[in-house]
Structure formats: structure tokens, C-alpha cells
Amino acid sequence: MKHINRRTRTLMDDAAGYAFISPWLLGFIAFSIIPILFSLYYSFTDYDILGEPVFNGLENFRRMAGDQLFWQSLKVTFFYAFVSVPLRLLFAFFVAMLFNRGTRAIRFYQAVYYVPSLVGGSIAVAVMWRRLFMADGALNAVLAKFGIITEYSWIGNPDTAIWTLIILAVWQFGSSMLIFLAGLRQIPKELYEAASIDGAGAFRKFLNITVPQITPVLFFNLVMQLINGFTVFTQAFVVSGGSGDPLNSTLVYALYLYQRAFKFYNMGYSSAMAWVLVLIIGVMTGIVFKTSSSWVFYEAKEGK
């Protein structure tokens, strides 16, 4: 009797559980699983969207290996992600250290420093950014005030164009700063007090307490933001005028994929490119899960 009771209860729990997660589950199947399977299939086809997909085996991947623009976009994206993200985090960390004290004005400062993160994703800012770095833009006007007269076009030069995007990313360090600030405040005061009694100086305390305590947070954010960095699109699209100019120096991966899909109509090829991106991000994610068990998942607390 008891046995049956438990079984019906499990069944009812199952029903209730699936009912509750059904919006997500349906969406997961309709908007993730099915498109993913399609995408996987398309990546082995030649498909121009107007006709039918034609299976062509590994041809897309073979073409990719010899596609200079593919390698260029990969290079640009890696450079962008691996420069902008560490820079942003270092900056955020530095400012968080500066703010980690009890002045009343701090809350106001925090808000001000957070504003760029708030608006940074908008088209308005991307459009403004392009204008800022043109040959007759505000940057050169500011430089002129300091006596540096230049007609240098920051977005027109292949050496600096990508840096305007990097600066745009670093400029939005506010959200990381807030995270670090919270992390710093979670470090138990006792640790510092104990170190003081041992006669440790400020630098030693920083090195032996602050850094080890904050590293997991830092590392986690590094990897997550790198993953986001690989998929940057909007800013590059707007700042480069949609073409990856100059000299494809701002042709980030997502932009090239978009061009392949919607400009040249190589849907198969762009699907294949998307899967290469999954592979790259998969490796990055693997690093997250491998290197730390402290942050993710509550498996153990299952049930009552």
C-alpha cells in the first residue's frame, strides 16, 4: 500500500514538474533543439535559401580551411576578445579596489561608472562611437586642444580600427566593477586583522589575501566574458559600416557569418561556420567546468 502510494506520488511529482517547466521545455525543443539539428544538417549542404539544400559532405569545412576571410575573422575575433576582456577586467578590478572603502560618495561614483555599461549595447552609442573616431571627430578635436594636430582617421586605419571597438568594450567595465566590489566586501575582515597582527604590510595583504580570495570570481568572469566576446556583432556592424572595413580589420566572426548568410546567401557555409564557433566556445566552457567546482551547480541539494 505504502509502496503504491509513493509511486503515485512520484508520478504526480513528475507530472507537476514537467507542467511547470513546460514553457521552457517546449521553447527548448522548438527554438533550440530543432534549429540546432537543422543547422547541423545545413552545415553539410550547399544551401542558398531559395532552393533546396544539397548535401555536399565536408565541402563547407574544406572551403573554410582555404578561406582567407574566415581566418582573418577568426584572428580579429581572438584579438578582440583576448585584449578587450582582460583589459576590462583589470580596469574593473583596479577601480573596485579604489572604491573598496567607506566613503559616502562611493555609491554615487559607482552609479556614474556603471552608466557606460548600461548604454554601451545600444545602437545610439555605436553610431556615436563611429563619429567620435573619424578624422574630423571629437577625439582629434580634443587632441588638438593639447596641441596635437592630426587628421588621423582612427576608424579608417587598419591598425587602430579594431582598437576603437576594444575601447568601446573596456569603457563598459562598470558591471564587472560592481561584481568585484561585492566580491571584495565578502572577504572576511578577520583575515586582514589576523594578517595585521602578523605584521603584514598593505601589499602583502593584497597579495596573500585579496588576490586568492577574488581569483575564482575573476577567472569565472574572464571566461564568461571571453565567450561573449567571441560573438560580438552589433558594435562591429555599426562602427565598421557593416563591411568590416578597413581592410577587414574589424571583420569579426559573427559579422562574417552574417555576411555569408545574408549577403552571399551561403546558408550552408554559414551554418558550418556557426558550428566551428560552437567548438571554440565548447573548449572555453570545458575550461570553466574543469578548473573550478566551487561555483556551479547544486546537484547535491536535490529534493527535500
Place this chain on the structure above:
Amino acid sequence: MKRNLLIIALACLLLVPGFVFAQPAAEESASGTMRLAWWGNPTRDERTLKAADMFMAKYPEIKIETETTGWGGYWDKMNTQAAAGSLPDLMQHDYAYMLQWVSRNQLADLTPYIQKGIIDLSKINDSFLSGGRVNGKLYGISLGTNAVCLTYDPAVLAKAGIPEPDSATWTWEDFERIALEIYRKTGVQTIPFFTTDPKVGFDNMIRQTGAATFGKTGLGFTDPSALREFYAIQLRLLDAGALIRPEVAFVTVTPEEGEFAKGRSWVEFIWSNQFVSTQAAAKRPLKLALLPNIKNAKAKGTFLKPSMFFSIPASAENPEAAAKFLNYFLNDITVNDMLMGERGVPIPDDVRDHMSTKVDAINKQIFDYISLASKNAGPIDPPDPAGSGEFLKMVRDVTQEILYKRISLDNGVSKIMTQGNQILK
């Protein structure tokens, strides 16, 4: 418990909001609204919008919605819309893409609307219509005649003490000499040739050798010397400091913000119909000339081209309204008085005759240039083959590589040759 499940199920149903979707700005029924799309520039946008207003005032039962972007964004947008089956009712089209669109069954044959009398072609010489004809069916009506050209600032030449060139006979050597002399005497530079679409520039030179850029398969030329010369001239000018730096020239800006409008270049390379907006941006007297000749030219490089078409997509929701507007835009004298040939010299005889009596000085220049060009023009090449989009992207990339000096001239040219043949195979 059963009731619980029912409630949960209901809650989930409520979350699937298929039935609460009323669109904002709800669609009117097909009867009155038509969508019109074109690529353009501020001058053209302003005039086309005014034409739409005039049309709506005359035919209040039809409402026109407009979509406009620049050339590059336009084709991204139209390709996406074609894929989605949501093209506008009337779209501006280009000779280069006509064949590809017809072969993808994206455009409607206009013959039924001519038979029904909605579109009146009685005043149009048949030769003007051939560009829009594929396999005996008419897929687009030319909005004007166009030719590639070069516009220059005569004041700069005068200041440098250089006589104005005879545009029918001058050569690229003359051009180079003039450019260098102007730079030496006035400091005014030369703009890189056709930065948005370099193919237009070297195509003219290749045609002069008697070949064509596109062949049936692959490239239509095997001797790269004309192509090489196209870049070699620019590199020589660049090394002499007489060419505007590519860092500046390749940043896309409006005509007003361009280097030519700002007076930093004595020359600009355009299509003749763009002269209106170029002139409006430059705000000073300009002259038009044919592109220079190459040494030992065997054929004419210049050709007359329908500047652009209006086409009705096969998927149009309101093709009748579109046809009506097209006819109005083409034949109505008052609207053409306002349009002032901005899309090229009009093709109906009565409109053209009327225009030639009352055109302003700027359009007079274009009319004169077109008649000069027609005396110095060869036949037009067939429309671009499939894959031309990718080819043009490659050409523009390599052009940048050469002028930014990331690649040597010889390597750049051979890159265009090999990759071009690969892409177009």
C-alpha cells in the same frame, strides 16, 4: 490533484500567447497601401518622397510606404526580403543584378500591366527598354540613361594654370600628369578611384582592350595589364603624396562629408546621374569628363546603361498600385519637372523633350555629357553573373590591400585574377 494539474495546464496555455498577437500599427488591407523601396542619397530621397506625396495627392485611395537605404545596405535588405517572400510592391533595381533576380523567379513580368493600359510605353523608343528585357519578357523599366564619368573642379585647374582636358581624347598619362601638377602647384590631391566599387573603374579600362571583366565562366580577360595599370597609377600618385590617403578615402561618408565636397580632391568618380547630388554637396561649379583612354585602346570603355529600373517583385501584394505609380513616375510631366532627371535622362520622348527645354544648368551638363558619351560609347556587357557579389567584395578587399600597401601590386593583381576565376567558375 487533478484540478491542480488542470490549473497548471491552463496557466501554461495562457503563457503561449499566440492569440493575443495583434500587430502594432496594424496592416491595412492590400487595397490601398503599397511599399516602395529604393537606394539613394539625400537629394534623391527628398525628391522621391515628394513624388510619392504628389502621387498620393492625386490618387488619395493609394497610400505609399517608403523604404530607403544606401546602395550596400539596400541589397542586403532586399536579399533578406526576397528570402522571406516579403519584398516591396515596387523596387528600384539595377542592371547588374537583373539577370540573377529573374533566374531566381523574384520579379514579375510587366507585360500584363502594359496590356491592361496601366503602364503606358507609347512614347518610349524600344531601344530604351531592351535593358529590362529577359527572354522576351519585360522585368524592369529604365528610369533614365546613365554613363560612368569623372567630375572635376575647373577652378582648381585654372589656379594651377592647367588647360581643361579634351575629355574625348585624353589619356591616363594626361590624367596622371595633371594630378601631379595640381598637387605641386595647389596642394589639392586626387581621390582614389571608385572606392565603393573599384570594378567600375578597371572595367572601363579592360573594355578598352577589347575584353570584358566577366566571361561566360570566370573572368572575361586573361591579360592583367589594364587591371595592373588601374592600381599602378594610384600607387604612383600615392607615393608622390598626391593621392588622398586610403585611411580617409575608404571610410564611407555622405557626399557632403566627402573629400571632394570639402575641396581636398580636384576630381571625383561617379555615375552621371550622381552628378546632381555631387554638385549639391560641393556647392561650386563642376565639369564632367569621360574617363581617360588607355594607350593603344582597341575599343570604347564607356557605355550607356539604364541608370536604374523600377521592377515589381513576383511576391508583390499590391502590384496594380505599384504599376500605377510606376506609370505616373515615368510619364507625368509635372512630377518629372520636380524630379529633374535625378535618376538619369528620362526615356519617354515627350518628357525628355520637355525637360531639355527647361532643365537647369546642372541637368544641361548631364544631358550634354550623355550625348558626348553616346558618341564615344561601346555596347553594354551582359548583366553580372551569379557570384558577382562575392567577386566585388574580394575586389574591394584587394584594392584596400594594395592601396594600404599590405600587398605588392603584382601580388594584388594576381590575387584578383586567380580568386576571380575561382569565385566565378
Place this chain on the structure above:
Amino acid sequence: MTNYKLKHILGQTAFHIVVILLGFLMLYPILWMVSNSFKDNAEIFNSSSLIPETFRFDNYVRGWKFNNSVTFSTFFYNSFYYTILSTIGAVLASSLVAYGFARVPFRGRSFWYGCMFMTMMIPYQVVMVPQFIIFHKLGWINSFKPLIIPQFAGLPFFIFLMVQFIRQIPYELDDSAKIDGCNRFMIYSRILFPLIKPAVITSTIFSFYWRWDDFLGPLLFLNKPRLFTVSLALRMFSDPMTSTDWSAIFAMGTLTLLPVLIIFLIFQKYIVQGLVTTGLKG
């Protein structure tokens, strides 16, 4: 002692000066844009000044009119419509799903929870093309359906946030509610939903921000100007080939940032909370 105090005051002053200078540098681009929205077109070029020579409000009038056939009234209406409906869907669905994951011990729970995490890792580019094709075949292109309906499946990020919140709530509350005759849905709607209010508000704000700024989605699915959102309209407006009216562009750019900034001023606390919960714990 006085020496120490002096040093302290000097240190404080130096700190504030550095922070204020840096803050100004951070805000400069935004202030520059706002100031440009009042300037004459010619004044924008080669100018770094933040104070316009004369304040020209007609930039806003001109910008608002866009191309006369569609105005920014339409774009703002569309943006609000899309943003608000999506946000309601995303937040409600997420809370429902979060309750299921956090409180109902059904079989396969950790498997699906894991799947949810996986989807957070998959870039949008993978599903972009097939989604486009599917929505195209459904005839959803040029409507808000492909943008809004997926939101009603809940967002992994929000679900995760809410699961974390629910786990902090003691089970005794559920148990006593059960004794009072509440079923699961009632426990969710009457007991837990009010208790996870901070997470709900945080999710609402972030959803609003993301949808408001969304560009790629509208770029792919909305082609008629009458359906444009403000982001899309602004991009079309600033097409480097067609428009020169930078003052009007900056005026409209400034307006599109307003809702974002206003919400930030009101709900600051929740934003910080949301960032910290997800940023610290993953």
C-alpha cells in the same frame, strides 16, 4: 596627530579628484552626444565642446519626423510593445520554470537543468539561420512573433537567478501552505512568487534592457519601416550613405537612451543585486 589628519585629508582629496576626473572621462562620450543633439550640424565636426553655441531644439523635431512617411512615434510604440510584451512573457515563464526546477522533485530534473545551462553557452549564430528559415516558413517574418514568442519560454539566465532565490526560502513555508490546503500552483503563485520579488524585478529590468537594445533580431525579422524598433530605425537613420543630419541622429539617439537611464535611476539597487548574484556565483 595633526600630521596624520592632514595626510588623511590630502589622501581623500586626491582620491576624489582622481575619481571625478576619471568619471568625467567615462561620461564624456555620452555628454558629447547629448550636447551634439542641440548643436548645428556644422558645429559637430571638429568640435569636442560640450556646450553648444546655441541650443537648437528643432533637431529633435526634425529627427522625430524621420522620413515623413513614418515617424519616431511609430518606432517608440513598436519598441515599447515588443519590449513590454517580451518582458512579461520572459519573467512569468521564467518564474514558473524556476519553481519547477527548485521545488518539484521530478525525474530528469538535473538532466534538463543541465540542458538549460548548455543553451546558455550556445551562441545565437548557430540557431540564427535555421530560426530564420523556420520563421520564414511559418510566415512570421515581418511580424513581432519571432521576437516575442520565444521569450515566453523563459530565459535560462532568469530561471537560474530565480532558482537561486527560491532555494534560499525555507521549506517550512511550503509545508505549512500545503497543510492549509494549497496545491503546488497556489504555493507558487501566492507564497513563493511574492517572496522572490527582488529576482523578479531584477529579471524584469534586464529583460527590458536587452529587448530595448536588441538589434540583430529586429534586423533579421523586421523589414518594413512601420515595424522598426528604435534601434533599427536609428541604424537606418545613420546609414553613412544616406544621411548627413547628425544633429537629428544624435537627438534621437539621446531619446532612445532615456528609458534606460530612467529605469536605472529608479531601480539601481536591484540591478546591482542581479549583477552580483550572477557574477559571483556563475
